[in-house]
Amino acid sequence: MSAYEAVVGIECHVELKTRTKMFCGCTNAFGAEPNTQVCPVCLALPGALPVPNRVAIAQTLRAGVAFGADIPAFSKFDRKNYFYPDMPKNYQISQYDMPLVVGGEVRYWLEDGTTGSCPLERIHLEEDTGKSTHAGSGDGRIAGSAYSLVDFNRAGVPLMECVSAPALHGAAEAVAFLASLRRTLLELGVSDVKMEEGSLRCDANVSVRLVGTSQLGTKAEIKNMNSFRSVHRAIESEIDRQIALLEKGERVIQETRGWDEIHGVTHPMRSKEEAHDYRYFPDPDLVPLEISASDVERMRAELPELPWQRFERYTGRYDLGAKQATQLIDNPSLARYFDRVVELSRNPQQSTNFVLGELSRLANDTGTPVADSSIAPEALCELIALVEGKTINSKIAKELVERMWAGEGSPRAIVEREGLAQTSDPAAVDKIVEDVLARNADVVADYRNGKTSVAGYLVGQVMKASRGKADPQLVAELVKKRLGAS
Amino acid sequence: MSELVERGAAEIARDVNAKRVSAREIADAALARADAVDERVGAYLRVLYDIARETATRVDERVARGEKLPLAGVPFAVKDNMCLNGTRTTCASRILERWTAPYTATAVQRMLDAGCVPIGKSNLDEFAMGSSCENSALGVTRNPYDLGRVPGGSSGGSAAAVAAREAAIGMGSDTGGSIREPAAFCNLVGLKPTYGRVSRYGLIAFASSLDQIGPLARSVEDAALAYDAMAGHDPMDSTSIASEVEPTATALRNDLRGLRIGIVREFPLDPLGAEMKSAYEQAYRDLEALGASLVEVCLPTAEYGLATYYLIAPAECSANLARFDGVRYGSNVDAGDVGTMYERTRAAGFGPEVKRRILIGTYALSSGYYDAYYVRAQKARTLVARDFAKAFTSCDLIASPATSCPPFALGAKSDPYSMYLMDYYTIPMSLAGVPALSVPCGWAREGGRTLPLGLQLVAPHFAEALLLGAAHAYEGATKHAGTYAPSLVAASGVES
Numbered sequence: 001m002s003a004y005e006a007v008v009g010i011e012c013h014v015e016l017k018t019r020t021k022m023f024c025g026c027t028n029a030f031g032a033e034p035n036t037q038v039c040p041v042c043l044a045l046p047g048a049l050p051v052p053n054r055v056a057i058a059q060t061l062r063a064g065v066a067f068g069a070d071i072p073a074f075s076k077f078d079r080k081n082y083f084y085p086d087m088p089k090n091y092q093i094s095q096y097d098m099p100l101v102v103g104g105e106v107r108y109w110l111e112d113g114t115t116g117s118c119p120l121e122r123i124h125l126e127e128d129t130g131k132s133t134h135a136g137s138g139d140g141r142i143a144g145s146a147y148s149l150v151d152f153n154r155a156g157v158p159l160m161e162c163v164s165a166p167a168l169h170g171a172a173e174a175v176a177f178l179a180s181l182r183r184t185l186l187e188l189g190v191s192d193v194k195m196e197e198g199s200l201r202c203d204a205n206v207s208v209r210l211v212g213t214s215q216l217g218t219k220a221e222i223k224n225m226n227s228f229r230s231v232h233r234a235i236e237s238e239i240d241r242q243i244a245l246l247e248k249g250e251r252v253i254q255e256t257r258g259w260d261e262i263h264g265v266t267h268p269m270r271s272k273e274e275a276h277d278y279r280y281f282p283d284p285d286l287v288p289l290e291i292s293a294s295d296v297e298r299m300r301a302e303l304p305e306l307p308w309q310r311f312e313r314y315t316g317r318y319d320l321g322a323k324q325a326t327q328l329i330d331n332p333s334l335a336r337y338f339d340r341v342v343e344l345s346r347n348p349q350q351s352t353n354f355v356l357g358e359l360s361r362l363a364n365d366t367g368t369p370v371a372d373s374s375i376a377p378e379a380l381c382e383l384i385a386l387v388e389g390k391t392i393n394s395k396i397a398k399e400l401v402e403r404m405w406a407g408e409g410s411p412r413a414i415v416e417r418e419g420l421a422q423t424s425d426p427a428a429v430d431k432i433v434e435d436v437l438a439r440n441a442d443v444v445a446d447y448r449n450g451k452t453s454v455a456g457y458l459v460g461q462v463m464k465a466s467r468g469k470a471d472p473q474l475v476a477e478l479v480k481k482r483l484g485a486s
Numbered sequence: 487m488s489e490l491v492e493r494g495a496a497e498i499a500r501d502v503n504a505k506r507v508s509a510r511e512i513a514d515a516a517l518a519r520a521d522a523v524d525e526r527v528g529a530y531l532r533v534l535y536d537i538a539r540e541t542a543t544r545v546d547e548r549v550a551r552g553e554k555l556p557l558a559g560v561p562f563a564v565k566d567n568m569c570l571n572g573t574r575t576t577c578a579s580r581i582l583e584r585w586t587a588p589y590t591a592t593a594v595q596r597m598l599d600a601g602c603v604p605i606g607k608s609n610l611d612e613f614a615m616g617s618s619c620e621n622s623a624l625g626v627t628r629n630p631y632d633l634g635r636v637p638g639g640s641s642g643g644s645a646a647a648v649a650a651r652e653a654a655i656g657m658g659s660d661t662g663g664s665i666r667e668p669a670a671f672c673n674l675v676g677l678k679p680t681y682g683r684v685s686r687y688g689l690i691a692f693a694s695s696l697d698q699i700g701p702l703a704r705s706v707e708d709a710a711l712a713y714d715a716m717a718g719h720d721p722m723d724s725t726s727i728a729s730e731v732e733p734t735a736t737a738l739r740n741d742l743r744g745l746r747i748g749i750v751r752e753f754p755l756d757p758l759g760a761e762m763k764s765a766y767e768q769a770y771r772d773l774e775a776l777g778a779s780l781v782e783v784c785l786p787t788a789e790y791g792l793a794t795y796y797l798i799a800p801a802e803c804s805a806n807l808a809r810f811d812g813v814r815y816g817s818n819v820d821a822g823d824v825g826t827m828y829e830r831t832r833a834a835g836f837g838p839e840v841k842r843r844i845l846i847g848t849y850a851l852s853s854g855y856y857d858a859y860y861v862r863a864q865k866a867r868t869l870v871a872r873d874f875a876k877a878f879t880s881c882d883l884i885a886s887p888a889t890s891c892p893p894f895a896l897g898a899k900s901d902p903y904s905m906y907l908m909d910y911y912t913i914p915m916s917l918a919g920v921p922a923l924s925v926p927c928g929w930a931r932e933g934g935r936t937l938p939l940g941l942q943l944v945a946p947h948f949a950e951a952l953l954l955g956a957a958h959a960y961e962g963a964t965k966h967a968g969t970y971a972p973s974l975v976a977a978s979g980v981e982s
């Protein structure tokens with residue numbers, strides 16, 4: 001057991017899914033031709049002024065409310081001053097000391113089903129920068145490049161920054177935190193939260209300390225992680241690096257480090273301008289924001305069931321495993337379908353078996369989502385009722401699912417039409433058992449000579465003879481009974 | 487000189503609407519006047535011959551279709567820190583010397599909509615930073631009342647254009663006095679409206695929380711018509727005020743009966759010298775004679791106005807001017823890396839006063855100094871605003887000198903501080919955001935010349951109608967504006 005524990009804090013930037021940009025009327029969409037979604041405002045032409053996007057503000061507040069945060073009555077935008085070619089005004093409109101959202105927590109769960117929670121320090125709203133491409137250096141880096149190109153389509157896209165407290169202990173928790181945050185924002189519909197498209201970007205502050213101490217160690221800020229997997233690997237690697245340093249008696253220095261995906265290590269990032277003085281001050285082009293308590297209350301009342309609440313419902317009330325619950329939560333249309341089936345059938349276990357079993361397999365094979373398949377929740381409930389009432393056995397049920405998927409309609413109708421109902425009449429089944437045993441006298445002899453494993457074979461033969469309709473449990477009982485009697 | 491250029495906006499609009507004269511004739515007269523005198527005056531950085539004629543023709547077409555336009559055919563000067571689509575918009579700075587605006591400022595558009603015809607883009611102190619127009623990097627503007635003197639600033643070009651009859655209306659912007667001071671120096675009416683009344687969209691920012699567009703005109707009525715045209719809510723400017731604008735041109739009055747006019751205790755007249763003192767004493771007596779009662783009011787924090795202003799305005803300007811970096815537009819000095827490119831571009835593009843203010847502002851916002859300078863300045867600003875609010879509980883309007891001296895000679899004020907002092911009487915109103923105007927109030931004799939003086943009148947927020955109404959009564963009773971036309975000669979008496 002390591003004598004050290006890791007302390008991780010996450011800062012993530014989330015591009016909001018609004019129709020227009022944060023301070024102008026340009027379209028907010030990923031992937032357009034460079035510099036086609038621009039106007040005087042987001043190009044910072046002389047004389048242009050910002051007008052805040054009310055939807056982006058509401059989305060940020062909604063996120064805050066979903067994380068159980070405080071929504072202060074007043075907020076404002078500030079200018080964060082620094083020069084960079086992809087930032088048209090050479091200041092970023094951001095929020096300094098009066099963010100829209102203060103506090104709150106992200107409740108998450110780990111793969112094994114353990115749940116946890118990490119406090120948030122704040123969520124604020126700002127504008128994204130443009131994107132630079134450095135040409136002529138071969139590797140896209142600025143060093144050695146002949147010239148740089150800037151695409152301002154992204155400049156001014158609303159960007160929500162969520163800052164966690166340094167309260168995560170290790171890579172797994174950090175990734176679980178991020179995953180839960182991502183799921184919540186997806187559920188709220190405020191962002192696509194795609195790391196690969198940059199609509200979710202995150203940095204991790206990592207430090208280590210001796211177990212039992214409360215003072216934070218010196219942190220390193222890790223950047224350039226572009227998937228949950230790289231977040232996991234980067235944090236683990238950084239923790240190992242810091243522990244190794246401390247064990248050698250060396251010190252961790254506070255710095256920004258970049259994650260190298262290929263070599264699996266973090267390395268110090270060259271930063272020319274140490275200790276930026278951003279000279280924040282309130283943006284005089286924008287009036288302070290007043291947030292009405294009744295709006296916040298309405299948002300709270302209108303919150304959907306959140307992923308962590310759904311996780312608790314699935315694993316608690318429905319007794320699903322963490323993996324199954326997660327599978328449902330990460331497939332909202334499947335989860336809605338599942339919830340409807342449970343609601344109708346009142347049988348979470350059978351609902352889980354069918355929805356995550358046969359139906360999901362068929363969905364995978366055919367590429368048709370379960371919710372869009374020809375099996376309506378009502379029809380599946382009919383099937384579940386047939387299984388519950390022992391009208392059919394599981395083998396027939398499986399067969400029926402396939403036929404329903406293929407569009408054959410009501411399972412009850414098929415069962416009735418084709419006489420697929422399970423044979424549970426002991427006398428009728430015993431008659432079949434008797435016949436089968438008679439036809440397999442040699443096997444019966446083997447059994448009686450001590451080779452009891454052949455019983456299964458005989459049960460199978462009986463099931464076959466019943467064309468699968470006999471109640472398998474009853475068959476097993478009766479076979480045993482007849483074999484036992486000599 | 488065609489008598490058409492002597493006409494004011496109200497008269498022109500009346501006649502153009504009545505088809506007694508065409509907007510095109512008015513525009514041609516204004517352009518001819520500019521051709522004749524602007525080489526001496528230097529009001530315009532660019533005369534917009536084609537745009538003026540085309541716009542005038544369109545105004546005539548609109549009038550022919552039966553439209554009644556409040557400013558039909560009125561020739562106006564656009565300060566060159568306001569965007570007019572397709573025209574060079576330079577802020578009188580090297581850094582924007584070749585920049586063409588691809589859109590039109592809201593206030594300019596409103597003037598166009600009202601039937602105005604742009605004659606030219608007028609000179610200013612670079613980025614509106616200055617009080618004499620001498621900080622322009624692109625040209626010298628002279629005071630039409632004495633070509634050896636400054637027209638005031640920063641809206642000196644618009645003021646000179648209107649005084650020299652090269653336009654009937656000038657659009658100015660006022661951050662700490664940049665409309666009122668040149669109005670006083672050029673014997674004009676100049677109004678700085680309530681902050682937020684006129685959209686700033688398309689006005690190239692100097693200090694966002696203080697900048698306000700307003701008119702310069704040769705009469706109060708003309709200023710009122712122009713204000714009515716340009717004022718109003720603009721969704722493109724978040725600081726623009728949504729409430730209805732009270733029309734002013736229909737609220738002009740001829741007396742001041744029932745009004746209490748505050749005389750500021752902290753603005754004694756003695757330091758102005760005997761001649762100015764007696765001019766303002768006469769002005770105050772004239773107000774009284776019109777029926778106003780004079781009361782003493784206190785603006786105890788007014789003396790901190792200058793210091794407050796010279797922290798807040800530079801702080802905002804240091805960020806506002808950061809966009810001029812040579813990356814997307816404007817002049818650019820190439821270099822091997824982006825940092826050096828920024829440095830060289832800005833070193834070559836900005837003049838000394840602009841650099842000085844960027845440095846002051848950057849310093850005031852820096853970590854470790856922010857609380858001592860910027861935060862304290864904001865607190866002082868709140869106190870100044872509170873002073874006005876308190877003063878207006880005991881008076882309806884405030885009267886004061888607009889400037890501390892008559893127009894001075896070009897080059898006379900070489901140190902920045904003495905130039906900053908020029909805005910002593912106008913800055914507190916800018917900090918408080920209240921509307922204020924300068925109206926001609928008499929003459930000072932200096933160096934053998936008769937030089938205009940301005941009376942500043944100040945009203946509570948949104949009381950432009952009262953303010954212009956009172957100024958109209960004063961103007962009608964005193965007739966300073968009409969008594970003495972500009973000579974367009976230098977003090978030596980030789981036409982320069």
Ligand SMILES: [Zn+2]
Pocket residue numbers: 021024025026037038039040041042043156
């Ligand atoms: Zn835009």
